[in-house]
Structure formats: C-alpha cells, structure tokens
Amino acid sequence: MNRPTVHDIAKEAGVSLATVDRVLNARPGVRDKTIAKVQDAVVRLGYVRDTYAANLARKRLYRFVFILPEGPNQFAASLCAALDEAHAAQISDRTAIEIVRVPLLDPHAIVRRLRQLAAETLDGVALMVPETPQVRDAVARLKAAGVAVVALVSDLPNSRRDHFIGTNSVAAGRTAGLLMGRFVRRPGEVLVVSNSMRARDSLERRLGFDAVMATEFAGMRVLPSVESFDDPARMRAVVTEVLARRDVVGVYSMGSGNTALLDALRESGRTGNLVSIAHELTPTTESALREGALAAVIAQNVGHLARSALRVLRALCDGLSIYEAQERVRIEIILRENIG
Amino acid sequence: MNRPTVHDIAKEAGVSLATVDRVLNARPGVRDKTIAKVQDAVVRLGYVRDTYAANLARKRLYRFVFILPEGPNQFAASLCAALDEAHAAQISDRTAIEIVRVPLLDPHAIVRRLRQLAAETLDGVALMVPETPQVRDAVARLKAAGVAVVALVSDLPNSRRDHFIGTNSVAAGRTAGLLMGRFVRRPGEVLVVSNSMRARDSLERRLGFDAVMATEFAGMRVLPSVESFDDPARMRAVVTEVLARRDVVGVYSMGSGNTALLDALRESGRTGNLVSIAHELTPTTESALREGALAAVIAQNVGHLARSALRVLRALCDGLSIYEAQERVRIEIILRENIG
DNA sequence: GTTGATTTGAGGCACGTTCCTCATATACCA
DNA sequence: TGGTATATGAGGAACGTGCCTCAAATCAAC
Secondary structure (H helix, E strand, O other): OOOOOHHHHHHHHOOOHHHHHHHHOOOOOOOHHHHHHHHHHHHHHOOOOOHHHHHHHHOOOEEEEEEEEOOOOHHHHHHHHHHHHHHHHOHHHOEEEEEEEEOOOOHHHHHHHHHHOOHHHOOEEEEOOOOOHHHHHHHHHHHHOOOEEEEEOOOOOOOOOOEEEOOOHHHHHHHHHHHHHHHOOOOEEEEEEEOOOOOHHHHHHHHHHHHHHHHHOOOEEEOOOEEOOOOHHHHHHHHHHHHHHOOEEEEEEOOOOHHHHHHHHHHHOOHHHOEEEEEOOOHHHHHHHHHOOOOEEEEOOHHHHHHHHHHHHHHHHHOOOOOHHHHOOOOEEEOHHHOO | OOOOOHHHHHHHHOOOHHHHHHHHOOOOOOOHHHHHHHHHHHHHHOOOOOHHHHHHHHOOOEEEEEEEEOOOOHHHHHHHHHHHHHHHHOHHHOEEEEEEEEOOOOHHHHHHHHHHOOHHHOOEEEEOOOOOHHHHHHHHHHHHOOOEEEEEOOOOOOOOOOEEEOOOHHHHHHHHHHHHHHHOOOOEEEEEEEOOOOOHHHHHHHHHHHHHHHHHOOOEEEOOOEEOOOOHHHHHHHHHHHHHHOOEEEEEEOOOOHHHHHHHHHHHOOHHHOEEEEEOOOHHHHHHHHHOOOOEEEEOOHHHHHHHHHHHHHHHHHOOOOOHHHHOOOOEEEOHHHOO
C-alpha cells in the first residue's frame, strides 16, 4: 500500500540492503545478474527513491550558476530579481545559486567566464547567452564534466544543453503579428525596431511576425527592421525620423531598448493613433501599457522562468523526469487590463 | 553558515533539545519564559524547520479533498485531469487527493457532501462552488475542525476560507471588453451569453466587460445578457435568433456552453465577420480558435490552478507562508498563435 | 522544610536514505 | 586444492525532525 522503500526492494530481490544501495547508486562490485534482480524488484514494486530522505542523508547541496547578460537590460534585471525571490522562497531547498553577468556581445568574455567555472564545485548551469561556436564548445565541456546545462530564454539548439526553458520566438512573433493586424484599423506601414538583428530571438520573432502579416494582413506594409545597437540616442533619432516621413500605423519592438523608443513615440504625439507592441514586462513597458502608449506586451513570466530553471536543474541532477506541463513557459499577452 | 537545526536552537537558547521540540510543536509543559527564550533563538538564528525531514520523521500524509462541479463541464473536466497529473507528478509528496463532483445548482447537495467529510481524516479542502449561506457555514465548520480550506476558481470572499486560488473576474471581463473593442472594426451590437447570471463569476465578468465597453468603445451597444441555463438547444435557438434579427458585430460568452454557441455561430455562416470571445481553454474553444470561429479566449491555466491549490493547501497545513508570486493565477489571453 | 506539582534534561528509537567497515561467501585460476 | 579476487551480507552512524519515557531539577504553597 505504502510507498516501497529500499528495505522492500531488498526483500523482494532476495538480497541485502547494502547490495540494493550499491545498485541504486551505481556503485561497483555487483554482478550483472544481481543488478538485474534488484532492478527487477524496483520495477515490480514501483520503487521511487525518496529524494528528500536521500538529500537529507547525503547532506546534498545543489550548486547552480546562472549566466545572464550584463548592461542596462531591464528584462535581465527582473529575471535576476525573480531568481533571488525564487531562491529565497525555496530556502528549504539545499540550493546555492550564483548569478554571473557577462557582456552579451563579447562571445569570448562569455566563454572565458564559463571556463572559470570549476566543474567539481558545480552541479548545474543556466545560460542566457547567444549561441556561438565557442558557447557550444563550452557547453560540451560542462556536459563532459557532468554538469547539468539548461538554456534560458534563448535556446542553444545545436549545443549539448539538456533542456531549454523559454518560449518559441517564432510563435511569439506570430502572436505579435496577429495582434498588430487586428488592432490596427487602417492600411499603412509598420515600423519594426530591434537592438540587433544578430540575435537569434530577434530574427525568429521577425520571421513569425512577417509570416502572419504577409498572409493575413496584406493591407499593411512591414518596413525593414531598424537597428539601434543598444544606443538610446540612435533609437530615438531613427524612430523620430521614420514617424515624420512615413505613414506609420504600427510599431513593433522586438528587443529591449523600449525606454528610448517610447520617449520617441511620446514626443511624436502620435501614441493615440499608433498601435505599439513590445516584448517583456518591465517597469518601462508596464507603465507604457497603463498610460496607453503600448497596446500590448508579449511576455514570458520571469518568475516562471526562474522557478522552472531551478526545478529543471534539480531534476536533471537527480536524474528525475521533468514535469513538462509545469515547465512549459507560455507566451503571454499583456494588455492594460490584465497586467496584475 | 549552514541552516540552523534544532540542535543549534537548543544551544543558542541554553535549553535541551526536548524543550526546543516542545516549543516548536506547541506541546504543553513549558514556562512562558522558556518559550520566549526558544522563540528568541529561533528568530536570532533564522531557524526554519526542515519540512521534509519533519514529514519523514512523522510519516506525514496530506489528505486533501477537491469539490468540483459535476455535469458536462469541460473546464471542470480539464481541471480534474490537471489535478490528477499534478498529483501523479508529485508522487514523492505524501499527498492523497480525492475529487468529489457535486451538482452545482443544488446548494443543499453541496453542503450534504461537505458534511460527510470527516474532519479527522482530512487536512484540507479545495472548493469550486458558488457562495451560498450554506456553503459559508460548511466552510466555518471545516475551519473549526482545523481543516485548511481554499476557494478554487470562484472565490468565497465572505466565508472563512484561508485562501483564494483563481483570477479576478472583473479584471477578466475588462480584458475581454478591451479585446472586443479593439478587435471589432465597425459600430454595432455585442451579444453577451451566459449559462446563468446567478453565478458570481458571470456577474463580475459582465461588470468588467460593460465598464470598458461603455467608457472606451461607446460606438458599440452591448445587449442584455442572454441566459441558456445549461441547455444547449436553448443556447442555439436564442443565438440564432439574435444573429438573424440584429446587427451583431461581436459575441462574448461569459460561461460554459461554448459548444452549442459555436454550433450556432458556424451555422449562421458569420464567423468571418464576427468577433467572438469566450472563457477557458477546452477542446471546444481550442479548436474554435484554430479554425477562427473564436478570436480570443480568456483563460486561467488549469495546471497552474491545480498545482497552486496543492501547494497552498500544503503550506497551510504546515503553517508555512505562501509564496504569492508563484500562486498568483494570471488572466491569460489566448489567440490562435499562442495556444501551445 | 517538606510535599507535590510542574518544568526541564537526557536519551533513545523511528523515518528512508547514504556511505562506511568488516566479515563471510562464492567464483575463478593455477 | 589452495589461494586470491570479487560479491555479498550484516550492521552501524549519520542527516534533521518527531515523539516517547524516565529521571532530575525547579518551583509554589503549605
């Protein structure tokens, strides 16, 4: 009736507790035949190790490192805050986390930092960095050293990462496109801005956005992406100029840098008859939503990202299966009325 | 450095382990002065009981009952499935759950069922039922018997429930209103349908919906609510008639019964130039989204509801604080592109 | 100053697991 | 057949907590 324990396994397999333990923890010195007997009993009884008791006995401490972009990135900042909060709330969790900020645009710095991580003192790493060959190598090294690796927010599909925690950027872009098409009430042009089209996320969002706009809202012309390269002044200047010269009915901001964008929009005095859509809920985008300068925000819940990353890393360390339904990060649509 | 244990508390307070145990578990036979000494040490060291070790020691089993509406309610069905899934995934959790379906429209049956619950064999109850005086009394009885009580999906604000897990219905209605106003492209009338306006949720959704429509989209006229009383035939007939006679540009479905509504809409052949918005993601609404018969669905994630209910009930049983950020259920907007 | 009640201390066993040690049993090889 | 290497068994201590018993200390009231 009750959950079977190691004792039950020992009895069922007709071996001693010590042997069961050796098998369960893959320690050497057991004949294959005996291993099979034990594993058989495990299956028959449906034994599942009590992780908490095991962690108690071995005084386990999960040591995780989070690699996040540095710089004036509000999204990364709120993700940091969410991580701290999740970590504090799960204080009973035997988990130590370290957050490392790296310059996003310098792949070598990222890899240098990854190399410094001593695999012996590390159980898992969560990475929010662009995929480069160097990063792929670094991931392979970590995996070879037995460290769990998850990609966070932005996937590393061609690396050996164990798991990706985040949303599908193409679908997010499609969602933005659908909202844009339905919100805009007259034909015209749509301005698309981004920090840098080198980022995979921006590319994929654009892909999805364009696909929907082209097939379903052919009355609107989507202009080529305008890049700001993390320079607020440039963002302001470019946006101001385009708004003045062209018949813009919508603005889609694919990346960060929304503060400068919104300043330019407000200055133009056209927030009233423009549909603007941005990504990620930050203090900037939230207040813009409330005030009406942004029509919608496409977001991923940072709290969810943080908690998922911690849960998935732990499951990977324990060799447990991952509860996909809980870890799927949803593409959220935030309007003025459902911010809370 | 490490988490303090009861041993550390004993040392810090200058008392024995037994006394610390008596204080922590509120057992009698300790002088007030000594209690204070121990509690002081707890605060000084920041002691937090290791719930897992405690549960291990006392072989704790959490026994929860979920009261959900019976009948052909797709939302309740998917909530059931989500509960089963959450429960299975958290098998290591020493939790036994029982799901009881009650006829929603019969308050007496609900209360009769609640009376049958033996408080001695029960740690917590989650209720998804309309608030009536009888239900309030039943909640008070459960609380008096030391049972944790949470309201699920639909709040019981005037009862003694410990917690509410769900969304703000007024805000959900406002969100629907905002979407309706922005999606509809010409003046006209909006049809609002509901199973029964006696349900608090429907009333509150209508309130929010009307508020937004009136203040921001005055060009549209919102018709009085049409009630179907859980009768698919009636729903079909009424909707078909209204669509034929009036200049309807949008349909807002506040409750369940979407299958019949969608049948009527499809039959009318007007899904193409109607904006229809419904609540809750079910097989019916999901396929309607994909096919374009529904423009949007306002939803709460049933998986999240289920997991939150389990977590909150456990936290209540253990006297732990609730991690609000994780338990806040969001008002989700689902379009064709972000269903996943 | 004694009595009796209350409060406190000391310790042990349990929970399910890990990780030891030490002794014994079995298999293999010469 | 003996010797050696390998497998297995038996048992114990520990992790942090709960819960129990029994004895000792302290206290209040007489």
